[in-house]
Amino acid sequence: KQQLTPHDTLLLLTKYEDYTSGDNFQYYNPANARPNFRFEEHQEPIIVGGYQHEWSPGVRTLLLGGRLVNEQKFSDLQAPQLLLIEDGSGAITASDSQPFDVVLRDKLEIYTAEINQIFRRERFGIVAGALWQGGDFDFANSLSNSPLPEFFLPSVAAKYREPFERFTGYGYLTVEPVDKLWLIGGVGYDRIKMPTNFRSLPQSGGAEERDLVGPKAALIWSPLPRATLRGIYSRSLGGVSLDESY
Numbered sequence: 001k002q003q004l005t006p007h008d009t010l011l012l013l014t015k016y017e018d019y020t021s022g023d024n025f026q027y028y029n030p031a032n033a034r035p036n037f038r039f040e041e042h043q044e045p046i047i048v049g050g051y052q053h054e055w056s057p058g059v060r061t062l063l064l065g066g067r068l069v070n071e072q073k074f075s076d077l078q079a080p081q082l083l084l085i086e087d088g089s090g091a092i093t094a095s096d097s098q099p100f101d102v103v104l105r106d107k108l109e110i111y112t113a114e115i116n117q118i119f120r121r122e123r124f125g126i127v128a129g130a131l132w133q134g135g136d137f138d139f140a141n142s143l144s145n146s147p148l149p150e151f152f153l154p155s156v157a158a159k160y161r162e163p164f165e166r167f168t169g170y171g172y173l174t175v176e177p178v179d180k181l182w183l184i185g186g187v188g189y190d191r192i193k194m195p196t197n198f199r200s201l202p203q204s205g206g207a208e209e210r211d212l213v214g215p216k217a218a219l220i221w222s223p224l225p226r227a228t229l230r231g232i233y234s235r236s237l238g239g240v241s242l243d244e245s246y
Helices: none
Strands: 002-005 008-021 038-056 059-086 092-120 124-144 156-178 181-197 204-224 227-234
Touching: 059 124, 124 181, 156 204
Parallel strands: none
Antiparallel strands: 002 008, 008 038, 038 059, 059 092, 092 124, 124 156, 156 181, 181 204, 204 227
16 A cells, blocks of 8 residues: 555555365264365456545545456365256156266456545535446366266266356445434445356356345444444345455
């Protein structure tokens, strides 16, 4: 973080990660651990920059932009997978669990940009802004080495590339009607386009869209120097991956 002038501040955030692990989940029975499980995650790198300008006391504009990247790989040998059996009409007639060699890869590249405006006075404040994020998800999976005959349960190998896009607009009003009591109200609009299924095996192609108008309300009350009451109500759409952290 660098103070460029008395009214301008610059922020740079970068992150590099190269992580590998086995099965480090906790089990009641250690015999349930998966000795062949492997997990890898790479971020090479994440770069985000921020800029703030103070126009006058209590009036500030903030900008944020950057590139988000993340790649994950899961693999296991003879891992039990849910097997659903259909009849000729497509109805599920039975279910079973069969072991497969499993490989799953997820990779995302997303660009993010946000503008935020703040107005503050003695008894009220306004915060408004807009966020855009866009990019792609590349993901692939394979299920192989089934104990059942190949003609009955063939191996699966598939790759997909699906778009991601998010737009968010929001506004908040804070008022202090009496000393030590702050009331906050606001509204946000979220619209997101994301892959339908990139997490669970077997993965599938396609994208879905969701949108939501989300009301926001909160209060902060400090009746005593050592006592503060806080309450909040909010509706919003969550993110898809690490995009929701920026």
